[in-house]
Amino acid sequence: MxxxxxxxxxxxxxxxxxxxxxxxxxxxxxxxxxxxxxxxxxxxxxxxxxxxxxxxxxxxxxxxxxxxxxxxxxxxxxxxxxxxxxxxxxxxxxxxxxxxxxxxxxxxxxxxxxxxxxxxxxxxxxxxxTLCYDPWNNATDHLQNGYxxxxxxxxxxxxxxxxxxxxxxxxxxxxxEPEDEFTIAPNQEYTVAVTPSEPKYFYYDFPDNATQTDNTQTVVLVVTSEDNVCMTVSIQNASCPVFDLNVDVKFEGLWETMNRKGGITISKSKFPYGFFVVFVPQGDDVECEGDDMIDALNRTKIVKYIIKPSISYVDYVNAIMATCACIVLFYMVFGVSFFVCSSKAYIPRTMEYMGDSAVYTPTTPVSEHDMLDNISCETDYDTIAETILDKAEILAKDEVFLSDLARKDFRILKKKSYSYLWHILTVALFYGLPVAQLVITYQKVLNDTGNQDLCYYNFLCAHPLGFLSDFNHLFSNIGYVMFGLLFLWCVYRRECWHKDNDFDAHFGIPQHYGMFYAIGVALTMEGVLSGSYHICPNHSNFQFDSSFMYVIAVLGMVKIYQTRHPDINATAYSTFGVLAVAIFLGMWGILASSYYFWIAFTVVHIFVGLYLTAQIYYFGCWKVGIKNYYHSWANICRTPWDTLRPKYTSSFFLLTIGNVCNWALAIYGLLYHQKDFAMHLLAIFMINTIMYFIFYVAMKVIHKERVNTLALCFLVISLTCATTAMYCFLNKSISWSQTPAGSRQFNQECKLMRFYDYHDIWHFLSAVGMFFMFMVILLLDDDLSHVHRTKIRVF
Structure with missing residues (x-):
């Protein structure tokens, strides 16, 4: 009534x-x-x-x-x-x-x-x-599938x-009519058909009973589809009104766009009374595909969805503790092993261990601050170098030895080397702090607006912690930081062994420890910047993740070149100037890439490769210009046969292979250029660093120099980690160069301890691989530590 x-x-x-x-x-x-x-x-x-x-x-x-x-x-x-x-x-x-x-x-x-x-x-x-009403005030408890x-x-x-x-x-x-299967049960897959004018939403309430293997207070919504119709998925509080049309679906709760795959992690703390899962197809596919792809006659989308409990608190803590335990164990095993092996194989770098047969010309002892006190700037160093180095004389020699390119006072080289460290520390501070501030702001905006398209997470393996939406991808960068610090300790320990300045002035490869310190800082900062990027990865901030990879690649090449060319090595100013240009090109390629840009970049890439090839082939004594080229040709090509036969056959052959690889890489970029220019640029740096390292090792073998056993073991470990890491990298879980919906098509379930995906594993393996590669560079020329520089060939 x-x-x-x-x-x-x-x-x-x-x-x-x-x-x-x-x-x-x-x-x-x-x-x-x-x-x-x-x-x-x-x-x-x-x-x-x-x-x-x-x-x-x-x-x-x-x-x-x-x-x-x-x-x-x-x-x-x-x-x-x-x-x-x-x-x-x-x-x-x-x-x-x-x-x-x-x-x-x-x-x-x-x-x-x-x-x-x-x-x-x-x-x-x-x-x-679907008509809305308050499910919390109109519901009774019901047992379904054990929940x-x-x-x-x-x-x-x-x-x-x-x-x-x-x-x-x-x-x-x-x-x-009644809405069938309106209430969602955990771990049960559902199928639904929706259109832009016929959206649907369903209700999920967090079960009260939790298990030891699942965290029912945090769940993951997994959505899949076989078609490319663009759709908005929204998570809204279980209250009226429900925003289920394209004009208002983004007004409330969490939302994201998707076509074939999507996922959202949902916590009970944000939706204490349960939530509605809303599916609203869009009128076209522009937001998902980035192009105008409209099929107005068929906008029906078939969706499959399931809600799974997230990882349990115990598993969460165990994954973090296991990671920390592995790093501590590695520190202990590596530290003890390296100390024991180094101590047994170490021959003190002092004159008393050389014997009477050593080829040695003593120098007048100089106090620690003599000469340096009278030099005020980098220009003075270069002026002194030019007065000592006769480039024409070097080019005229049939064989060039390290003594020809190591004439500078070792204290000058030491100060130039440490300028790399001060430069990179300055860059790290002024670059890292704004980056951290920006990505934290991104995270706060995401939390406030619910816009899941703002950050390109692997939503199927993103474990939140506090206000962070994706803690595991941030935490997995701890390997870069810890191994970078470990490398700094190894460099410091080796530097402490070098106390005899007279010995270091005439025997072995000149040690630029400042450059090694810079490499260690770069590896550490790669972890910091990569972790910052993974707070909110997207199309706008990929350079945060790759910037120090450029630094690592360039410093690696410069350090390898320095071993045999200490007097003519690049200064810190010119090196970081090149890096600044690289960062600028990366930004330009992301924001304003075009076919003409790729043509210009390809031309620059090829000519820079040829210039560096000439510098390596002519021992750094070649300069751009017709007059300089004539002098170089006159010193090397003394007979008609010399114009057809390379003077340094091994170097010519290996450098030709390197140039062919660069030409192939340049042509590939020109013909198949994608939006991912930053990755193409990074590949150029990394591939050239690896090729130069291979060139250096091959030349050592050709000249019958020995690679010590410890360095060889480290090289095997590094290559093993690099190969495995590359497999994980290629099985990517996101793609920042795509749209947010396009990136979600790469999302994948966790692969390790229900906490890490392939990209996390890439972080760990690449950190280990780079650490051991740097150790190889540090130890590579230990076989020459007691060989006089008049007997060490330059290549």
């Missing part, structure tokens, strides 16, 4: 709202009103409807239908209702107006519905909406009114 009175009251109020005066009504009475002087008659027909029945109505500007639905206690006890309205006669100028009145809400829309797209919009003649979930209870049925401003009759079909 009370329900009937309430429905009558609602109908009366609705008619009163549209009338100039009140008229008593009955269930099937025609309602009439006069509008001022127009004397138009509006007939509001109140009819009864049955849930599941298709109501076919004809409406016009003078006739409105109000449909009252009686509750069906047998069918409507656990699921909400869904209203579907269809018409082929209505137009955008005179649409059908549908108003659905509920106990606590009013829902309205127009038909045909207009969905915006890049071509101005598409209209759909059918619309279907305690909520069973929804129905409110009073809705009242649907249909009207139009069209003069002609418009045929409308109205259907109210």
């Amino acid at each position: 009370r329900a009937s009175l309430l429905r009558a009251l609602v109908v009366s109020l609705s008619i009163l709202f549209a009338s100039s005066y009140e008229i008593p009504i009955n269930a099937n009475t025609n309602l009439t009103r006069h509008e001022n002087l127009n004397l138009q008659v509006l007939n509001a027909k109140v009819i009864n409807g049955t849930v599941g029945e298709v109501m076919r109505l004809k409406v016009n500007k003078n006739t409105e239908y109000i449909i009252q639905y009686e509750p069906d206690k047998e069918r409507l006890t656990e699921v909400p209702l869904r209203v579907t309205v269809f018409t082929q006669d209505a137009t955008l100028k005179n649409p059908i107006i549908v108003v659905v009145r509920q106990q606590k809400a009013v829902l309205s829309w127009e038909l045909p519905i207009h969905v915006d797209d890049s071509n101005g919009g598409t209209t759909f003649p059918r619309i279907s909406r 305690s979930v909520k069973r929804l209870m129905l409110e009073d049925p809705p009242i649907v009114s249909v009207a139009t401003s069209s003069i002609d009759d418009v045929t409308v079909e109205v259907t109210v």
Whole structure:
């Protein structure tokens, strides 16, 4: 009785709202009103409807239908209702107006519905909406698949009114039916079909009973589809209203775009009363594909979704503790082993261990600060070098030895070497702090807006911690930091062994420890910057992840070159100047890449490669210019046969292979250039560093120099880690060069301890690989430590 009175009251109020005066009504009475002087008659027909029945109505500007639905206690006890309205006669100028009145809400829309797209919009003649109500206040506990979930209870049925401003009759079909499978159970896959005008949403409530293997208070929504129709997935609080149209779906909760794969990690702390999962296809695929791909005739999307409990707290802690334990264990094993092996194989670098047969010309002892006190800048160093080094004399020699290119005072070289360390520390400070500030701001914006498209996470393996959405990808960079610090300790320990300045001035390879320290700092900062990037990885900040990879590659090449060319090695100013240009090119390639840009870059790439080849082949004594080229040719090509036969056959052959590889890389970039220019540029640096290292080792073997056993073991470990790491890198879990939806197609489940994916494993393996490669460079020429420089060849 009370329900009937309430429905009558609602109908009366609705008619009163549209009338100039009140008229008593009955269930099937025609309602009439006069509008001022127009004397138009509006007939509001109140009819009864049955849930599941298709109501076919004809409406016009003078006739409105109000449909009252009686509750069906047998069918409507656990699921909400869904209203579907269809018409082929209505137009955008005179649409059908549908108003659905509920106990606590009013829902309205127009038909045909207009969905915006890049071509101005598409209209759909059918619309279907699920009616909203508060599931928390209309639910009872229910056991499903071993979990305690909520069973929804129905409110009073809705009242649907249909009207139009069209003069002609418009045929409308109205259907109210239950929404099947509205409540989501954990670990159960569901399939649903949706369109831009027929979105759907479903309810999930966090179970009360947790297990030791699953964290039911944090869950992961996994969404897959076989088609490319772009869709927005939204997670909203389980309360009214629900935003389930393209115009408003991004107003509330968490949301992301997807086409074939998507996922969101959801915590009970943000949705204490459960949440709605909303699926809304878009009018076109521009936001997902980046191109105008519209198929207005078929925007139906078939979606499969499942909600899985996240990793348990115990597994979370165990993964972190296991990682830290492995690093500590590595420190202990490596530290003890390296100390023992180094101590047994170490011959003190002092004159007393050389014997009477050593080829040695003593120098006058010089105090620690002599000469350096009179040199004020880097220009003075270069001036001194030019007065000592006769480049024409060097080019005229059939064989060049290290004594020809190591004439500078070792204290000058030491100070130049340490300038690399001060430069990189300055760059690290002024680059790292703004980066950290920016990405933390990105994370806060994501938390405030719910825009999951802002950060390109692997949503299927992203474990939050505090305000961080993806802690595991940040934490896995700890390897770079810890191994960088370990390398700094190894360099410091070796430097402490070098105390005899007279010995170091004439025997072995000149040690530029400042450059080694710079490499260690670069490895450490790679961990810091990569971790910062993974706080919120996206298209705009990829350089945060790769910048210090450029630094590592360039410093590696410069250090290898320095071993045999100490007097003519690049200064810190020129080296970091090159890095600045590289960073600029990387930014330009990301923001304004074009076909002409790729042509210009390819030309620069090839000519820079040729210039560096000439510098290596001519021992750094070749300069750009016709006059300089003539002098170089005159010193080397003394007979007609010399013009056809390379003077340094081994170097010529290996450098030719290196140039062919660079030409192939340049042509590939030109022909198959992608949006990922930064990765192409990084590949150029890394590949050339590896090729130069191979060239150096090959030349050592050709000149019958020995690679010590410890360095060889480290090289094997490094290559093994690098090969495995490259496999993990190629199995990427995101792609920042794609759209957010395109990046999600690479998302994958965790592969290690339910905590790390392939990219995390790449972090660990690449950190170990780079550490051992740096150790190889540090130890590579230990076989020459007691050989006089007049016997060490330059190549």
